[in-house]
Amino acid sequence: MKISIVLFIVLISISFSIISGQNFDFNCVFFGSPAIYTCIIAGITIPDDANLDFNIGGNHILGLGNENVTEIRILDSNIPFIISEMFTSFPNVNFFGITEGGLRRIQSNAFNNAKNLQSIRINANKEFKIIQENAFNGADKVVTLELFENKIESIAESAFNGLHSLNVLNLRVNEIRTLPVNVFKDLQSMNLLQLTDNRLDRIEGGLFAQNSNLSTLNIIRNEINAIERNFLDGFEQLNILSLNENQCIDRAWIIGGSTSTLDTIRENLSICFDNFDTPEEETRRIIMEIRGSLTLFNENGTEIIRI
Numbered sequence: 001m002k003i004s005i006v007l008f009i010v011l012i013s014i015s016f017s018i019i020s021g022q023n024f025d026f027n028c029v030f031f032g033s034p035a036i037y038t039c040i041i042a043g044i045t046i047p048d049d050a051n052l053d054f055n056i057g058g059n060h061i062l063g064l065g066n067e068n069v070t071e072i073r074i075l076d077s078n079i080p081f082i083i084s085e086m087f088t089s090f091p092n093v094n095f096f097g098i099t100e101g102g103l104r105r106i107q108s109n110a111f112n113n114a115k116n117l118q119s120i121r122i123n124a125n126k127e128f129k130i131i132q133e134n135a136f137n138g139a140d141k142v143v144t145l146e147l148f149e150n151k152i153e154s155i156a157e158s159a160f161n162g163l164h165s166l167n168v169l170n171l172r173v174n175e176i177r178t179l180p181v182n183v184f185k186d187l188q189s190m191n192l193l194q195l196t197d198n199r200l201d202r203i204e205g206g207l208f209a210q211n212s213n214l215s216t217l218n219i220i221r222n223e224i225n226a227i228e229r230n231f232l233d234g235f236e237q238l239n240i241l242s243l244n245e246n247q248c249i250d251r252a253w254i255i256g257g258s259t260s261t262l263d264t265i266r267e268n269l270s271i272c273f274d275n276f277d278t279p280e281e282e283t284r285r286i287i288m289e290i291r292g293s294l295t296l297f298n299e300n301g302t303e304i305i306r307i
């Protein structure tokens with residue numbers, strides 16, 4: 001009896017310390033050295049409620065504080081969106097990672113306060129499907145954005161806006177079927193784009209129009225059966241193009257030297273180009289179902305047959 005009363009009081013005090021009104025408090029485990037000082041967040045579950053306010057605590061290593069944190073790593077947690085308060089608590093973070101973190105979406109302006117962030121790696125989040133408008137707005141120092149082995153299927157046209165310093169975008173192993181045609185337009189510095197193992201079935205010509213610095217483009221194992229004829233027109237630095245294991249093409253090219261030029265690639269892609277110009281005829285099947293009776297008459301109104 002006494003034990004259960006004590007337990008009850010302990011439980012009440014714990015839940016008050018975690019959720020008090022709209023505030024949600026959780027702790028980092030800090031480790032490392034001043035050079036790489038990491039906040040680890042592990043085993044935490046947060047309700048899918050955008051109105052929560054967050055307070056982030058934890059015991060710092062002696063002599064170090066929030067200003068000294070250079071990395072945030074979220075592991076083995078269930079946190080459905082990006083907690084943007086992390087970047088106000090730890091303004092000097094340059095690496096942000098979520099592995100098996102239960103992420104569901106990157107919401108608009110999630111990284112707005114992440115002024116010093118240079119590298120983002122979000123992988124193995126089985127419910128991560130959506131990147132919303134202006135998701136990375138404000139994170140204008142990010143150089144590497146890795147979003148591989150998630151379930152991304154929807155990327156807003158403005159999702160990557162503002163990422164003017166981005167060199168590497170890795171979207172390998174997701175569920176992407178279509179990309180809005182202007183989705184890469186702010187990524188003029190991008191030189192590596194990895195789209196392998198997605199479900200793209202066509203490439204619009206304007207998709208890479210602003211990515212003149214792209215040097216490696218990998219779109220292996222998608223379902224591409226049509227490519228618009230001006231697909232290669234924006235590239236100035238393209239060095240490796242891999243389109244292996246698609247429907248209209250199964251090939252990679254190294255550009256320059258004697259082997260391939262953009263013109264020979266254009267010739268090799270002629271089937272894909274033709275498919276884009278003349279989309280497959282839509283086949284329609286009509287299934288007619290008759291319930292009750294059917295009577296056919298000739299033009300004079302005389303009954304011919306009754307079923």
Ligand SMILES: *[C@@H]1O[C@H](CO)[C@@H](O)[C@H](O)[C@H]1NC(C)=O
Binds near residue numbers: 034063064065067068
């Ligand atoms: C921690 O950050 C503060 C504030 O930026 C800075 O003054 C201090 O030198 C840093 N400490 C170490 C050990 O780098």
Ligand SMILES: *[C@@H]1O[C@H](CO)[C@@H](O)[C@H](O)[C@H]1NC(C)=O
Binds near residue numbers: 188189190213
């Ligand atoms: C493109 O690359 C060149 C040289 O590699 C570099 O000088 C230029 O700044 C890059 N452009 C952008 C927009 O990053």
Ligand SMILES: *[C@@H]1O[C@H](CO)[C@@H](O)[C@H](O)[C@H]1NC(C)=O
Binds near residue numbers: 264267268
């Ligand atoms: C690719 O294009 C080059 C140059 O026109 C040609 O020699 C080669 O046979 C083509 N290969 C394929 C597989 O279409």
Ligand SMILES: *[C@@H]1O[C@H](CO)[C@@H](O)[C@H](O)[C@H]1NC(C)=O
Binds near residue numbers: 298299
């Ligand atoms: C239908 O009527 C017209 C004139 O009334 C007649 O010429 C024609 O042969 C008739 N058709 C049949 C299938 O009975």
